[in-house]
Amino acid sequence: MKMGTITIKDIAKRAGVSIASVSRCLNDSPLIAVDTKERIKAVIKECQYSRNSIARSFVNQATHTIAFIVDSQNFALFGNPYFLQLQYGLEKMLGLRGYYLMIVNMNSGVHGDNTINKLIAEKRVDGIILPEVLVKNDIANTIIERNFPCVVLGKPHEDTRISWVDLDNVMGGEVATTHLLDHGCKKIVFIGTSFKKIFVAQRLEGYKSALMKRNIKCSHDLIFEGYEGKGKGREIMNTLLSMECPPDGFLFSDNITAFGALSVATERGVKIPEEIQIVSYDDTIVSRIATPEISVVDIDMFELGSQAATMVLEQLEAPSKNKQQSLLSVKLACRGTTKND
């Protein structure tokens, strides 16, 4: 026998019982006498014995591991400052329930598009969590057919047979716009990176909806697409402030663009938030180091991760239950670029 590897047999021998009894002790089974249990426990402690998790996985046919699928080539995903909060939310909730988090990159390794199918087919993990953008048709089919525990981050197109968690981006746009309206803005512009990004489109939808609720006409002249980055932010703000009747409310779909725009306004001597007000998205360092600090729609990615983890574990426990969906509300963090009560 190889030294150092101490198994249940060694414990059984030392304690003078069968391996079944040791196993029962380990599993806190009621089918064991208290004194036997104590005796075995002492031996286990003495030998510093730990069960071999691989063997346990094998008999239970479960790894107690959940895969989080990422795509490191997708910068919007992996480079997102919220990514770590999300990951932490996942890890924390899984850890609390005795599960482990495995990070699987679709583009690493040698499996290419087949990465996810392989994970499932090989039973390497008990469940998966993946961003909506990575849901391809064949993956969705595999998951649905096999009823494999899975939670999608972001609402997928085919949503009824798959569990998902998403942020209420529409609400985000609405809350921000309403705040600007409530604090005196008469002409609010929406400046987005790309409406092809679903969350940008949703935020725009919220913007429109807020205006509609107040019976304010939503003009196409007030909606701008394709502005991403500090330079683009500077450009659009310069253009807008040079108009005859410039806007007094600005909604940006991202922080860095808002940062550029804000710096132009400051340079031109525009008083903020007295003359113009700005709201952006995501509470990152960029919104914090701006002067004044940028008011943002804040999202709780830790919570998103927690909920996704909880959902996937619930599927493990009750595979036949209906799939769950959850839309997380967002809140406005009022800082220096808006008038606040």
Added chain:
Amino acid sequence: MKMGTITIKDIAKRAGVSIASVSRCLNDSPLIAVDTKERIKAVIKECQYSRNSIARSFVNQATHTIAFIVDSQNFALFGNPYFLQLQYGLEKMLGLRGYYLMIVNMNSGVHGDNTINKLIAEKRVDGIILPEVLVKNDIANTIIERNFPCVVLGKPHEDTRISWVDLDNVMGGEVATTHLLDHGCKKIVFIGTSFKKIFVAQRLEGYKSALMKRNIKCSHDLIFEGYEGKGKGREIMNTLLSMECPPDGFLFSDNITAFGALSVATERGVKIPEEIQIVSYDDTIVSRIATPEISVVDIDMFELGSQAATMVLEQLEAPSKNKQQSLLSVKLACRGTTKND
């Protein structure tokens, strides 16, 4: 038999061979006739059979999984913008070699300080990678005693019997200081967050070393500790610029402090890089959105991750080999706050 779970036996039966032959086919063993192999392959494809990775782990007593230990409560670690690059470097290299990355938080779960020992004792992973700050004595002992595959990120105190990878922070300080000297700076200050942070102390050491090499006296009046954050950056820059003979070179240990300092200099009408030059550390978004962009000592955390992964895999392959150590060089990214050739 439970439906849907198709095993090696099913394949053997369908192909009219023994499970040993199927296994040999799967493992590309030379001990099998080519035509037998082809026949089995066809059946495997037809049945969409995949081997059960749990069973394989069991017989091989290896999980093909490496744990990356993190501490989400340690913001300097987990909140670090480079964290994801590091993680990506790890994942990418491991994936390339057919290994998986598991993220284990010391503070999640119910195991507390025992998390790492538990991972090792239960054989849940084949190796671990952990930041230096998380190396406690009992962990180091467990690793050394069991000769468990492990790589530390950052040079540990007891370094000879443990593999580690670190950034050459001393070199970083030296390179930055030398660049400033080479471009005309006569009075260079070092402004750090806390010298208790080992990488800050190392950068300071590099600063001193660069001055010494040029026979320049290293005065204590030029070294500042406790400056962290935008506000603190503004404060120190205001103080220094108000001196009778202000410095013309500034080395900051972090970006956000440098950002604050830079904004003060700009506001006071100081010409950059003509009148003063600034170098900071880490190529983050903060250094990019500053005007002008901040010159930084850039580190390659992807490479750090790659090397750590490679090292741990080499230990798996050759457990008896001597432990490796590696110091990664860093380079200066010259941008707007320094004079460049």
Added chain:
DNA sequence: CTGAAAGCGCTTACAG
């Protein structure tokens, strides 16, 4: 309450 035994799905030395 306890133990002998089957079995989880593979890999691999052994015999042929």
Added chain:
DNA sequence: CTGAAAGCGCTTACAG
């Protein structure tokens, strides 16, 4: 080249 069989370290129905 091929197959029968042992074995990896546990859990758990079964018999007592």
